[in-house]
Amino acid sequence: MIPAAYAVLNIDAAQHNLQQVRRYAPHAKIMAVIKANGYGHGLLRIAQALKPVDAFAVARADEGIRLRKAGIKTPITVLEGFTCHEELNELLLYQLDAVVHSFCQLEILAERPECHELAIWLKLDTGMNRLGFKASEYKAVFEQLQQCAIIKCPINLMTHLANADAKEDQTTATQINLFTDTINNLQLADPSQNQRSIANSAGILAWPSAITDWVRPGVMLYGISPFAESTGAQLNLKPIMSLHSRLIAVKHLSQGDKVGYAGTWICPKDTTLGVIAIGYGDGYPRYAKAGTPVLVNGQRVPLIGRVSMDMITVDLGSQPDAKAGDPVTLWGEDLAVEEIALCADTIPYTLVCGITQRVQIVEKSVLQANH
Numbered sequence: 001m002i003p004a005a006y007a008v009l010n011i012d013a014a015q016h017n018l019q020q021v022r023r024y025a026p027h028a029k030i031m032a033v034i035k036a037n038g039y040g041h042g043l044l045r046i047a048q049a050l051k052p053v054d055a056f057a058v059a060r061a062d063e064g065i066r067l068r069k070a071g072i073k074t075p076i077t078v079l080e081g082f083t084c085h086e087e088l089n090e091l092l093l094y095q096l097d098a099v100v101h102s103f104c105q106l107e108i109l110a111e112r113p114e115c116h117e118l119a120i121w122l123k124l125d126t127g128m129n130r131l132g133f134k135a136s137e138y139k140a141v142f143e144q145l146q147q148c149a150i151i152k153c154p155i156n157l158m159t160h161l162a163n164a165d166a167k168e169d170q171t172t173a174t175q176i177n178l179f180t181d182t183i184n185n186l187q188l189a190d191p192s193q194n195q196r197s198i199a200n201s202a203g204i205l206a207w208p209s210a211i212t213d214w215v216r217p218g219v220m221l222y223g224i225s226p227f228a229e230s231t232g233a234q235l236n237l238k239p240i241m242s243l244h245s246r247l248i249a250v251k252h253l254s255q256g257d258k259v260g261y262a263g264t265w266i267c268p269k270d271t272t273l274g275v276i277a278i279g280y281g282d283g284y285p286r287y288a289k290a291g292t293p294v295l296v297n298g299q300r301v302p303l304i305g306r307v308s309m310d311m312i313t314v315d316l317g318s319q320p321d322a323k324a325g326d327p328v329t330l331w332g333e334d335l336a337v338e339e340i341a342l343c344a345d346t347i348p349y350t351l352v353c354g355i356t357q358r359v360q361i362v363e364k365s366v367l368q369a370n371h
């Protein structure tokens with residue numbers, strides 16, 4: 001039996017979304033970003049669904065190791081690299097590529113006896129001020145790494161965009177220019193040898209000049225828009241995840257009745273209230289505001305009152321005949337996760353990443369086969 005709260009994954013949509021990446025970046029190689037458990041969709045499931053791609057990216061070594069242990073042979077880049085010799089040993093053992101972004105890593109690399117074993121992406125900080133070397137440091141670091149025994153040459157070159165989802169913000173153009181200038185300054189003998197990578201999903205969709213040898217799409221592969229002002233569907237992407245539950249109680253309330261913790265909702269008139277088995281314990285956002293849409297029997301009704309751990313409440317004034325057991329959709333194909341994110345003052349990334357263990361994941365094809 002499927003529990004009350006479950007997520008349906010339309011795995012076929014992954015290939016469609018990958019196709020869209022190829023449409024925007026036809027000549028680029030694709031490093032599919034599947035960190036954080038495949039943005040909450042399941043690391044291995046997504047890795048299988050996205051084949052073939054040129055590489056995967058994960059944040060941490062342990063994610064890459066899980067992929068290798070499951071038999072994935074595709075190149076994998078670890079975006080946070082390594083912080084100690086032991087972690088570097090793991091990268092070598094499992095043939096994981098590393099992002100090199102800090103002087104601490106240079107010290108570790110310099111102490112290694114291995115020969116040409118580690119493929120790296122050397123990260124330039126073009127203004128995000130998170131990981132990466134400054135432009136003024138980049139050339140010296142590049143030259144040092146070329147002399148470093150363990151490094152497999154040619155060294156790949158990357159940066160990360162801080163605000164590519166803001167199409168009017170020229171920060172992105174500044175970042176792209178700084179990356180290009182800094183690489184030109186390396187005076188490479190054959191610049192085509194050193195692969196470059198700049199663009200995340202927003203870069204791919206909004207900044208053609210960010211599309212270089214490799215692109216690094218994440219959120220768009222899951223059918224989600226990186227932009228606050230559009231949904232994945234409007235970008236011709238297909239959401240993979242939909243989140244469902246059911247009504248577990250229906251009751252009648254009078255004008256003035258208070259609903260939920262702290263009684264934040266006071267009924268403006270007599271109405272029918274629905275209680276749904278989903279809450280922040282499932283990953284439904286605690287800060288979803290009153291009025292956040294929920295589909296009950298496929299029809300929109302507004303959330304009212306506070307989100308609890310296991311339940312939410314909705315105003316069923318427009319559906320007085322709804323009853324316990326009726327189906328509910330919290331987000332998915334018919335209710336954009338981007339819209340829910342806006343109602344909860346967050347971004348859709350946090351919603352799909354935040355689905356908890358209690359939510360049973362079912363693949364759509366399996367669901368269809370059983371009906």
Ligand SMILES: *Cc1c(COP(=O)(O)O)cnc(C)c1O
Nearest residue numbers: 033160200201202216217218219
């Ligand atoms: C997460 C991440 C990406 C993918 O970002 P999206 O906005 O999900 O496309 C790309 N590059 C780096 C370095 C990242 O950390």
